[in-house]
Amino acid sequence: MPVITLREALNEALHLEMARDPRVIVLGEDVSGGAGGTSGQRDAAGGIFGVTKGLIHKFGDGRVIDTPISESCIIGAANGAALAGLRPVAELMFADFVGVAMDQIFNQAAKFRYMFGGKARTPLVIRMSFGAGMNCAAQHSQTIYPFMTAVPGLKVVVPSNPYDAKGLLLTAIRDDDPVVFFEHKALYSRKGEVPDGDYMIPFGEAALVREGEHATIVALGRMVPFAEKALEKLNAEGITCDLIDPRTTSPLDEETILESVSNTGRLVVVDESPPRCSVASDIAAIVAQKGFRDLKAPIQIVTAPHTPVPFARELERAYVPGPAQIEAAVRKVLADG
Amino acid sequence: MQLNRDALLQAYRRMRTIREFEERLHIENRTGEIAGFTHLYAGQEAVAVGVCEHLTDKDWIASTHRGHGHCIAKGCDVGGMMKEIYGRADGLCKGKGGSMHIADLDKGMLGANAIVGGGPPIAVGAAIAAKLAGEGHVAVSFTGDGGSNQGTVLEALNMAAVLKVPKIFVFENNGYSEHTGAAYALAGQDLGRRVEGFGIPVFRADGFDFFSVYEAMRQALEVSRTGGGPAAVYATCTRYFGHFEGDPQNYRAKGEVEKFREESDCLKGFRARVTDAGLIDAATLDAIDAEVLAEIDAATIAAKSAAPPTAADVLTDVYISY
Ligand SMILES: Cc1ncc(C[n+]2csc(CCOP(=O)(O)OP(=O)(O)O)c2C)c(N)n1
Numbered sequence A: 001m002p003v004i005t006l007r008e009a010l011n012e013a014l015h016l017e018m019a020r021d022p023r024v025i026v027l028g029e030d031v032s033g034g035a036g037g038t039s040g041q042r043d044a045a046g047g048i049f050g051v052t053k054g055l056i057h058k059f060g061d062g063r064v065i066d067t068p069i070s071e072s073c074i075i076g077a078a079n080g081a082a083l084a085g086l087r088p089v090a091e092l093m094f095a096d097f098v099g100v101a102m103d104q105i106f107n108q109a110a111k112f113r114y115m116f117g118g119k120a121r122t123p124l125v126i127r128m129s130f131g132a133g134m135n136c137a138a139q140h141s142q143t144i145y146p147f148m149t150a151v152p153g154l155k156v157v158v159p160s161n162p163y164d165a166k167g168l169l170l171t172a173i174r175d176d177d178p179v180v181f182f183e184h185k186a187l188y189s190r191k192g193e194v195p196d197g198d199y200m201i202p203f204g205e206a207a208l209v210r211e212g213e214h215a216t217i218v219a220l221g222r223m224v225p226f227a228e229k230a231l232e233k234l235n236a237e238g239i240t241c242d243l244i245d246p247r248t249t250s251p252l253d254e255e256t257i258l259e260s261v262s263n264t265g266r267l268v269v270v271d272e273s274p275p276r277c278s279v280a281s282d283i284a285a286i287v288a289q290k291g292f293r294d295l296k297a298p299i300q301i302v303t304a305p306h307t308p309v310p311f312a313r314e315l316e317r318a319y320v321p322g323p324a325q326i327e328a329a330v331r332k333v334l335a336d337g
Numbered sequence B: 001m002q003l004n005r006d007a008l009l010q011a012y013r014r015m016r017t018i019r020e021f022e023e024r025l026h027i028e029n030r031t032g033e034i035a036g037f038t039h040l041y042a043g044q045e046a047v048a049v050g051v052c053e054h055l056t057d058k059d060w061i062a063s064t065h066r067g068h069g070h071c072i073a074k075g076c077d078v079g080g081m082m083k084e085i086y087g088r089a090d091g092l093c094k095g096k097g098g099s100m101h102i103a104d105l106d107k108g109m110l111g112a113n114a115i116v117g118g119g120p121p122i123a124v125g126a127a128i129a130a131k132l133a134g135e136g137h138v139a140v141s142f143t144g145d146g147g148s149n150q151g152t153v154l155e156a157l158n159m160a161a162v163l164k165v166p167k168i169f170v171f172e173n174n175g176y177s178e179h180t181g182a183a184y185a186l187a188g189q190d191l192g193r194r195v196e197g198f199g200i201p202v203f204r205a206d207g208f209d210f211f212s213v214y215e216a217m218r219q220a221l222e223v224s225r226t227g228g229g230p231a232a233v234y235a236t237c238t239r240y241f242g243h244f245e246g247d248p249q250n251y252r253a254k255g256e257v258e259k260f261r262e263e264s265d266c267l268k269g270f271r272a273r274v275t276d277a278g279l280i281d282a283a284t285l286d287a288i289d290a291e292v293l294a295e296i297d298a299a300t301i302a303a304k305s306a307a308p309p310t311a312a313d314v315l316t317d318v319y320i321s322y
């Protein structure tokens, strides 16, 4: 099987789906780039992270649309295009820019189907990079997916590897509801085996990344490879864990998590977000509510601190949860019961 | 235009400081020591300085992601800025903000801003405060051609006009927003006419020419400092480097920047103007160049060896910890 990066996997999914379905359009700032430039070269960017590279040459500027800096209207236009029968994939570049487009995401897109009595479909994907790790500071490094997960009417995808990224993006574009698709910027170059053709990964089905007996670790996005790292060390001492990657936070595969906890009796949830109202605290609450009797020890959550994301390398390193904190949390649940 | 010798020398020094600061960062960026995104302002110095030479610490400015020039022009400490960009504990923002978030409230500098279009509404608020204080101070926002397409900027234009606040919108059209040309993304092309549509007087300037910007800003202030509400300065210019450091600039014709550097450079233009007029001799300007070079060199060396923040600093400056 070909080994490609997460960036390339997403790019493949976009190429495949635009070729298969003429209703799919891509829009955002610099998704191609070079329009109005003096070199005359289009695709000068191909997306700031290179995810939409080459699309304009295959599908033209009618379907691959460079927009002005107007996030509110990018999402609004994607909403309207979706209601009118297209299947837009809008790019917000950085998840933090959700702040500018919030109304169109959570008052508009998320509400249409329900509010219009089930008559409207909004087959919309909003892609964005997220997360810390590149010293992009407070306004370019946040996770944002907890806010989105809290909104009824949105589906939320957070892939951790190239294989999942491709299959989940194909599912997202074919889904009839608005999907917010989070791409960790520190994972774009992560490599993995990815089949050439078309395949879908259903939403609401977690991946069991590792199997073990002493504890359950639930991790998202970049926290998945970090948890794998922590496990390497723990495994050497004979401590094994289930490592579950939910892949989508809405819908959430509660069943896989609860079943694992019923076997291990211990839970560690890892989330790059600040702790309050995070996906970590949400999953911890679900397990406390529905799996309380299976727990041998208090649940541990491993999260970023309750602060904005700092700039300096030393600060950001201290901010982002890493393998060491995950390892410590596993030891803690083992020590506690 | 009444600019005495000292004012001219100060303007030149400020522009030169911005230029050296940015040229140095461009070089230092290759060492890999500087983290995150750095957007350089070189080429546009005449705009920041032409605007800010009219302002005091009691006037406010709201800047952009390309903020170093605005900061220096507003009087932020160059050593503290350099340390901030290097992420040091005694940087202007303790290493918490970095290049895109340099701020110094004591200097009336409301912050660089990594959200395009974030600044103008904030400056409307500062202008409300200035109006209530009634001391004739103003608030200024800087916005690029790209940023001018953001809804927040249009909202700020309208609200400032409705509230008749002492707010000056400075638009810097450098031809590009990231990898996209203003020729494509800026509907109507003449941003000035767009602003005039809000009933706001627009003073156009050649952004390569300090004197042109200085004069436009003088006229804008004549409106805003005397209770006439908002005004705008619209300057056309170019940036000498990529959008951010590391940008391959595929969208730009080869030789474009070299031509601007050769034919339109604001520092060269300033020098020619004041020496030709016999106001200042070349040797005096050369001496400033040398002093600035030494200052930037010292700031860079100091920043490189300054102590970084520690992990415990992550939890300071928040009002609560969980
Ligand atoms: C809300 C928001 N959208 C997009 C970006 C990404 N971005 C940063 S700078 C920039 C271009 C800005 O162009 P312009 O306003 O002309 O300023 P210039 O870079 O030319 O100084 C873009 C799209 C951002 N930082 N914030």
Ligand SMILES: [Mg+2]
Binding pocket: B144, B145, B146, B172, B173, B174, B175, B176, B177, B178
């Ligand atoms: Mg610009």
